[in-house]
Amino acid sequence: MAPAKKPTRKKTSSRKKKAAKPAAAQGELGFGAPAAKAKGPAPVVDPVAATPAPVPEQSRPGGAAFGKVARRIRSESNIIRQKILLGEKPVMKFPLRSLSNVTYNASTGYFKMKGKKKERTLTVNTVKTFAQTLKMMALSKELVETDDIATKREAYYVSKNWAEARFKEQPESDTVMEDVEAFFGVNREQLGFVPEEKGGDVAGRLIVIDHDRDTGEELRIDCTRFGSGAYSIPISVEELAFETDARFILCIETAGMFQRLVKHNYWKKAECILISLGGVPTRACRRFVRRLADSHGLPVYVFVDGDPYGFSNIYRTLKVGSGNAAHLNEYFCVPQAHLLGITPQDIIDYDLPTHPLKEVDIKRAKDALKNDPFIQHHKPWQKAIQQLIKMGVRVEQQSLAKHGLNYVMEEYLPNKLANTKAFLP
């Protein structure tokens, strides 16, 4: 086995990347609150009143990106403030977040929202929700300015100190948070809100660059040096930068298969980065893969169980995002992903032991054929799923062990990787 080269050849900085990105790419939902801007007299903006204590935006790593969000919160809330001072009813417009407001765009590669919006005008009936939305924005501003984070659950509990504006149940506060997220057309992490769950382990030819929060010191996290362990992806990955000389990223469904490849240093031989999805990938994991792949133009190959869950839940979610969070898919999709296996055809080609499809598998497969815009767009996927239904079986990654425990590394993966053009889209 070839000794591992230090992955130091290429380098990009996440900060440079962000600065170079055109503003239009920030979100197709439209930046700002068009209604409040378009209607009524142009409000007189008082920047001093709106920004009582200007905060140095470059005082921490990634400050520029977060500073932009804080600025937008200040300017939007100032518009609302001015409306109120002028004796007018302030209005906020939010993109409608539902499957009926979604299209699949093959060129951008993710579920995209259509233009439908809902309005929230300040009236006697909406006053509580309106106030909660503003308080949630204020919390976000505080988080961004102090480099802090809050989970959905924490934000709910913070509201217990908002007197009459407090939330009774967490689903209420989650909805308002998602409104704020869609309103600004940025992802929750950029507002300082982070998901509850973590997920995603990394090993292989990669150096992750993070910073010590207290000292600002650069931390170089070398994923070639974790032995049988791995790097656990943090909840928010917006600030990370990457150095790598890997040829591709290999995403793996099960922790057991990931552990086998890590144990045998498979990333050395294959010159790649291994990522354990641990089932359906979390937001942080999807965002990590996306940012890493973007930063070095790396292809992403996905290795899952050959069943409808592996295809239409795990792989599809990684590649194009999920249906019910379409306002976020731009950030949480990985358009460069392709399915390495296990394909229905692999069952025949590699003579693999199988299990019969369960009722729930068949239902899921038929649903995907009938309702999933992604599957409907790709003929090879329709064929693969129809083949699986016809064969009436499903296959697990570990079934390759029939030919020997390390057959997967010695035969299956090299064979497949020799012909990546044949991967499912």
Place this chain on the structure above:
Amino acid sequence: MAPAKKPTRKKTSSRKKKAAKPAAAQGELGFGAPAAKAKGPAPVVDPVAATPAPVPEQSRPGGAAFGKVARRIRSESNIIRQKILLGEKPVMKFPLRSLSNVTYNASTGYFKMKGKKKERTLTVNTVKTFAQTLKMMALSKELVETDDIATKREAYYVSKNWAEARFKEQPESDTVMEDVEAFFGVNREQLGFVPEEKGGDVAGRLIVIDHDRDTGEELRIDCTRFGSGAYSIPISVEELAFETDARFILCIETAGMFQRLVKHNYWKKAECILISLGGVPTRACRRFVRRLADSHGLPVYVFVDGDPYGFSNIYRTLKVGSGNAAHLNEYFCVPQAHLLGITPQDIIDYDLPTHPLKEVDIKRAKDALKNDPFIQHHKPWQKAIQQLIKMGVRVEQQSLAKHGLNYVMEEYLPNKLANTKAFLP
């Protein structure tokens, strides 16, 4: 915040530790197959036949421990071989793995098996299971000698090449694997079998020492240098060694709370090691905490939601192990664990927002009072659970955010840590 000292003060080697341990501590189940040894004429052992290709046991890190297992597999199977050659019926005796065969031992601190055993004599009816058991032992020997691993699922698929001895369904192969594990009185990881699931993230004042499998190079994994990320615990932790100057280990139920403490480098101020359990801790996570705590005599404090699930599932499993895997609890319990919070009394003392107990919570709490030998042994636990039932509420870790997002680090944890004697046992 004080700058982090390099955790280099104390050092232990896992290998030295193991060598120094008396053999009796290896397993109360009795090493070897007592029946086969006690009954019948003493078999003539032919070490050459039994060990056709002696393997250097010290050729890899931790080889001594694994070598011992390989030797035992060879000697046990040789006894069976000799019995067969003598025309006698070989017998294997396995401890009965069920709750009815379990006691709680307060001095050792974990659920312990009573002496009940089941026999498996080679007859026409048992020939298939007998053969499978031997094949499973042979697989373990191969894994141990080649420094490889197999998950339960992989072992099942490997059996597809065992001709008539192949398993039809995975539960069959799981049972045989657990028999082998109990037979040798070691944990599955020592036999080369690893669980499917991973779990447990680590950050703070700890250096984990692992080895590169190919080069043998020592890898020093510094958990103070992961930024907002963390070290992900591998599936098998038997080979790891530790260096630390931490004062204690803090185990945290939710990924969100762990992320808050990591984000703020809480481990610097508190001079500790942070471990994210991610719900009910996996075997690898429990074993990691146990080995780490043992190696440096560290106390383990546990911070979970204040509800019956947090107490009797998460905490109880970490501390004394689980009921249905009692043959393993010796390895997978953490007797030095104590509950920091959130206790029912904390709800009052810290004026925390709560949720009403659900039906399932009440059932779980009453079950614990009635059936759990651990709870029944500890009066303070009975009182705490009765108090919770009486109050009719449960409380989440994040509820501390009512007093401000960082109240948990600035007030709650320091207050509690000032009086560790008051922690629940």
